[in-house]
Amino acid sequence: MLAGALALIVGLLVAEIVVGLAASSLALLADAGHMLTDAAALALALVAASVARRPPGGSWTFGFRRVEILAALANGITLVLVGIWIVYAAVRRLVSPPDVHGGLVLVLAGAGIVVNVAAAVLLAAPSSRSLNVRGAFLHVTTDVAAFAGTAVAGVLILVTGWDRFDPLASLAVAGLIFWSSAILLRESSRILLEISPGEMPPQEVAEAMLAVPDVVEVHDLHVWTVGSGFPALSAHVLVRPEGDCHEARRELAAVLAERFQLQHTTLQVEHARPTLQSELPLARP
Numbered sequence: 656m657l658a659g660a661l662a663l664i665v666g667l668l669v670a671e672i673v674v675g676l677a678a679s680s681l682a683l684l685a686d687a688g689h690m691l692t693d694a695a696a697l698a699l700a701l702v703a704a705s706v707a708r709r710p711p712g713g714s715w716t717f718g719f720r721r722v723e724i725l726a727a728l729a730n731g732i733t734l735v736l737v738g739i740w741i742v743y744a745a746v747r748r749l750v751s752p753p754d755v756h757g758g759l760v761l762v763l764a765g766a767g768i769v770v771n772v773a774a775a776v777l778l779a780a781p782s783s784r785s786l787n788v789r790g791a792f793l794h795v796t797t798d799v800a801a802f803a804g805t806a807v808a809g810v811l812i813l814v815t816g817w818d819r820f821d822p823l824a825s826l827a828v829a830g831l832i833f834w835s836s837a838i839l840l841r842e843s844s845r846i847l848l849e850i851s852p853g854e855m856p857p858q859e860v861a862e863a864m865l866a867v868p869d870v871v872e873v874h875d876l877h878v879w880t881v882g883s884g885f886p887a888l889s890a891h892v893l894v895r896p897e898g899d900c901h902e903a904r905r906e907l908a909a910v911l912a913e914r915f916q917l918q919h920t921t922l923q924v925e926h927a928r929p930t931l932q933s934e935l936p937l938a939r940p
Contacts, residue, residue, distance in 0.1 A: 660774040660795065661697040667770045668694055674763045684744075692733050693794040699726040700787045707882065720882025723787035724846045730790045731839030738832040741825055748822035761809030767802035771795050785883040786842055793835045801828040849879040852886055855915050863914055864890070867906045869898030871927050878917075887919040893927035900924045 668690040675684040703726040711718040775795045782792035808824035811817065851857050861873045872893040880886050888911060894903045904924045911917040 658701065660777045660791070661694060661701065663770050663774045663777075664690055664693045664697060664795070667767055671763060671767065678763075690798065692730065692737055693791065693798065695733065696726075696730045696787075696791040696794050699730060700785075700791050702726075703787050704785070717881050720885055721847075723785060723883055724843050727787045727790045727839050728843040728847065730787075730794075731836045731843060734794075734832050734836035734839065738829045738836065741829040741832070745822040745825045745829065748825075749819055752818040752822065758809070758813060761806055761813065764802045764806035764809055768799060768806070771798040771802060775799065786839075786846070787883065789842075790835075790839045793838060797831045797835045801831055804828065846880045846882070849877075851878040852880055855886060855917070860888070860911070860915060863910055864892065864907055867903060867910060869894040869903050870907070871895055881919070885919065886915075886917055887921075888917050889921040890923070892922055892924045894924060896926050896929050898926070900926065 668687055671687040671690060672684070675687055700723075703723040706719045706722045709719050775792065778788060778792040778795060782789040804824045804827045808820040811820040845852075855878050857876055857878055860878055861876055864870060864873045864876075870892060874891050876888070876890040878886065878888050892903065892907065894900055901924075904922055907922055907924070908920055911920050
């Protein structure tokens with residue numbers, strides 16, 4: 656899937672640079688810069704996906720899953736830099752617009768819509784399982800909208816002859832790029848900073864654990880994401896003195912897996928002191 660999408664994007668990138676230079680279109684060259692980051696994102700996704708599949712070993716006790724997250728972060732930073740360059744160039748062209756060949760812009764924009772829709776279809780399914788692939792998918796879907804804007808600019812230039820529609824379209828592309836980069840940077844930063852996943856609020860997880868029979872306290876609770884599709888949890892759990900620690904551990908694991916899809920859990924389960932039962936009937940993490 657990634658290889659097929661990469662081939663489509665690289666082919667369109669080459670065509671866009673050639674036609675953008677021939678047509679003096681900043682909108683097409685802006686899209687080409689965005690397409691370059693798309694190609695880099697897809698290439699990184701291929702490499703990262705391959706590395707991430709390597710098994711844990713030596714000092715790499717969690718394996719190489721964070722490689723995908725680092726690739727997504729790098730991709731987000733690159734998008735910001737490309738967006739800044741597009742805004743700078745667009746402002747210059749708004750002040751002093753060159754002649755733009757609207758017909759060439761319109762033809763290549765139509766081809767870009769077709770190619771990016773095809774690439775988006777290839778990436779749609781795997782994007783739900785990998786942040787790195789999701790970054791590439793966001794690039795591609797953003798390009799669909801960007802090419803639509805570029806096509807509109809080409810039509811308007813042909814109809815009115817006003818060349819400033821081209822840099823205005825490139826500013827719209829920059830806005831989409833900043834939006835995509837914000838999503839990638841937010842999601843990758845949350846994982847690298849080990850913030851709990853949004854669908855697993857620690858308070859809600861603790862309440863579900865406290866609802867398990869004989870559990871009287873949950874503390875030192877940590878919920879984080881190792882890599883795409885790999886959430887993890889660790890906690891210290893106390894059960895009633897007459898309770899069964901092993902049974903409580905099994906029930907806790909079952910609740911966490913069923914309700915929160917937490918398969919990788921590390922639970923230290925011990926008996927509470929008899930005096931704790933009256934002091935901590937429902938302790939919070």
